[in-house]
Amino acid sequence: ELTNRSFEDPPGSSVTPSGWYDCGFEGETPPDILPSPTLNIGKTAYHRSTYLGLTVRDNNTWESISQELRQPMQKGACYQLEVYLARAHSYWGISRITGKEANYKEPALLRIFGGFDGCDGRQLLAETPTVSHTDWRRYVLQLEPALKPYDHLILEAHYGDGPMPGPNNGNVLVDSLSNLIPVDCNANPGLNKNPEPEFAKRQMLSPKEADRDLPLPVSEAAKGEPISETQLLELITTTAPRIAFDPAGNLEHSHYTDPLTNKGKWANLLLKNILDGLAQHPLAILVIVIPEKDPNLAALKKQNLKEALVDLGALQEQVILRDWLEKDVEKVWYGNAESGVLMRLIR
Template sequence: MRKRSSLLFLLLMASCSLAFSQEEAIYLTNPSFEDMPRHSKEPVGWYDCGGDLFPGESPPDVQPSGEFSVTKPANHGSTYLGMVVRDNDTWESVSQKLSRPLKKGKCYEFSLDLARSELYISLSRANNEQANYITPAKLRIWGGFGYCDKQYLLDETPLVNKHQWMQFNFKFEPIADYSYITLEAFYETPTLFPYNGNILVDNASPIKPIPCDEQVAEEPVSPQPEEPQDIAREDPPRQPASTPKPQKPATATQTTPRAPDPEPEKTIAGVKRSEMAKGQSIRLDKLYFDADSSRIQKESFSFLNEVYEFLDVNNDVVIEIGGHTNGLPPDEYCDKLSTARAKAVADYLASKGISRKRLQYKGYGKRQPVASNKTPYGRRKNQRVEIKILEMGGG
């Protein structure tokens, strides 16, 4: 009886845990941006922010409508959101209320499919002449307390260059309980002059809580294609039997053996030796560590092995391994962690057989940021390990 009661208790706890995890997810209204394809009208469930920010400018579009020569098929459902940035320093954005607020001190993951249209033909606001709005733009995601309220930049993308749909992943770390979200097309920053560009948005995921030390993929990935449906095919009609023709006797032919394919050139993070120069720094973008640790995650070893293979065949190359952190922790902590991570990489390469004389390492802490530390995206960019070419034979 006791065993049965324990089993019932565990099942009850599991169901409660599942219900809690499902309840915790935050859902968007019309996340696939479905509506009648048309220009200058935001999708149902979304609020146009441009009318408040820039009176006189048109709202975003539900695409593909054929208007502005936009015909790219949706990646999910039938339609998607099309937004532009303009050369008169105006841009488009949409907003909505969340199903439940983001909570201060918690962390969340989110994803969107993004692309750039090859054509987005409209009039230039600067000179009223026809223009193609195709310069790459980026997407910024804001949290706030009302429609279009941009209280805190939750995350942002790099420039969306590709014409194919790509899934972009985000990590939100709100500093207050935000109940509204805003999606905003924006220019490359910093930029001296506004320009005409476009960004296409589709297939928003639920916003799901995650542990704050959990990493999300930094690089966009191709969304999984839908499984093709099986199509019944009829067997081809059988030909009537006929008397086979006599075969000619086979004659020996000489064949030239196929030359083996050349071995791919060794690289560091895709950079060939011919593309390197003394003093050049190369980011190790597929190198991952445990949170707040110098322990290298096992999925990074195949990437580090490529670095080893390059150094093994280019024994005149001397490198410095530089560790960098984001700007949030204290200086002393950043210096210690960045040094430990750089040393961990040097130790791994040395354990494979690379001479210590060719491996220097240094922790730079948070002194050399490459992006803003005000957003999760910027902090992920700053937290990195780079290889600097110190010496090359003849270079």
């Protein structure tokens, strides 16, 4: 398992995240923990509170960090690594060439190395495409150590294929790194050499549910229109099966503009629609359970869902989030038992 996979530390400039080592060039600064008012970067983290900012510089240097693995990656084995990446369109610093203030806005990419003794990157295991988008997107990479068992994992920013190729001032934002998951080396041929992003892929869907990757419809409750309790139950029936977690246990969410503040936010819009409807019925209570068999993953999913409920302003007296009980099998639930949540409405 990796330590501090979500880079949760006090925000600041030139701060190596706890559990990681700075592998930058001599005389250069470590990466940044974001968001940070000092750097004028307010982008919300994909997971929890903070994330990592890695930059590339116009003097042919770049930032990287390393972590010692509890168990080495074995030679000839394959591992899957998932990570959420984005780019900041405004990332101000000092140019190493001119000595003047510069915007490190050029798109960069992320490289994954295996190595020994901290920052000794012996083999390039994966390289993402250039990260030019400013929204969080999930990348799934396949790593195959071919030389030796590596006991260190290294994350490194490098120059991308942007409008200003070559040594430039750019950045890549990193969040919600997964643990290394052993996989069949033949399961995903092609990811090893040319990893492609998979944007919040939902594997649990039946073909008729595949429309969930389209723009989400706004419910009448989300529009502020009154809905009956029967309509609320119908909303839960149709919406709950589409609420899902990614393989790392993170609740999937999308970006939207809050009509009250006119500010952009990240939230699970399906869950938001249900809570909007629930708020219209003070006597109704929404019971939510997570039927996850893996206790560690269940705890992570429960914590992430709890944080999402708090962020969406769910009322404690109207929402019950608890573990699955044996007697629950006798009740009627709506949702996705395999990888999502189950819900029921009571009074």
